[in-house]
Amino acid sequence: MASKYFRDLGKALSHTKTDKRMDILRRLQDAGSISEAARRAGVSYKAAWQAIDILSNLAGTPLVEKVVGGSGGGGAQLTAAGKELIKASAELELAKSQLLKKSPSASATEPITQGMLGLQTTMRNQFPATVTGIAKKAGSVRVTLTTKGASVFHARITSASAELFELHIGQKVMVLFKATAVQIMHSAVDASKNTVPGVVIRKSRGGQSGELNLLVEPGVTLVGFANPLSSFNISDEAWAQIDETAVVLAMTHE
Incomplete structure (x- = not known):
């Protein structure tokens, strides 16, 4: 019998x-x-709660x-849905392992490509990059990201x-x-934002x-908006500016 949690838990498993x-x-x-x-996983108590909240939301x-109660003053346990998610996750990993054994070429696929195939989002700008810098500052982390063509972006998480x-x-x-x-x-007018040069290749109809x-760069096209009063033509050089806090990172299997 299909689980009553199956449909919703699938959303969480798609992010496992x-x-x-x-x-x-x-x-x-x-x-x-x-x-x-949290201690056993090597993360902070806050990070552990964040992980639980995100999975529960998904x-x-x-x-x-x-x-409540007990010799230790209480604790936490998985709900029926939590236990089912653990079970489904184990079954999914087993299925993946069996698939790779049957098709060795699948394991040679670029990790980033596998991640892209499973990624569904409304964000129109998405492309692969490599983490090339990590700087901690005042409770946040500034991540430097470099694309294959050497374009550099920063994300603040x-x-x-x-x-x-x-x-x-x-x-x-x-x-993303x-x-x-x-x-x-x-x-380029705002040095505090991600600023990358490019060439206009398409305009919205009517402008x-x-x-x-x-x-x-080859393989990386950004979609954005210009001030309606600005005039851009195809092949014009232009700059794209993106606030660091607007950049989202999606992790992929390595």
Whole structure:
């Protein structure tokens, strides 16, 4: 009989590369305590809670519940949905392993390509990059990202997210941001934002919306918007500016 949780839990499983998140859930099942699960997973208590909250949001149902009383003063345990997610995750990993054994060529596929195939998002700007710098500052982390063509972007994320994703130099990621977060300009004017040069290759019909497609490098085209009063023609040089906080990172299997 199909599980009553199956449909919603599938959303959480589609994100199970979510590095530490499933690991934390498994450790919680064994430890019966979020603080102990965090310690065993090597993350902070705050990061452990963030992992649980994100998975619960994706599943659309609580995965963890508090336990009151006991010799330790209480703790936490998985709900029925949480236990089912653990089971489904194990079955999924087994299926992947069996598939790779049957088709060795699948394991040779670029990790970033596999991640792209499973990624569905409304964000129109998305492309692969490599983490080339990590700088911690005042509770946040500034991540430097370099594309295959050497374009450089920066993303600002929380320390907890960096910890959960086990962010490291050389890591392959997908970079994502909305088209509405991209300002197309004639010159670079704000040094505090991501600023990359490119060439206009497409314009919205009629040009009224100000939507432009900017070729930054072979394989990387950005969609953004220019001020309606600005005049851009095909082949014009332009600059794309994106706030660092608008850049989202998606992790892929390595």
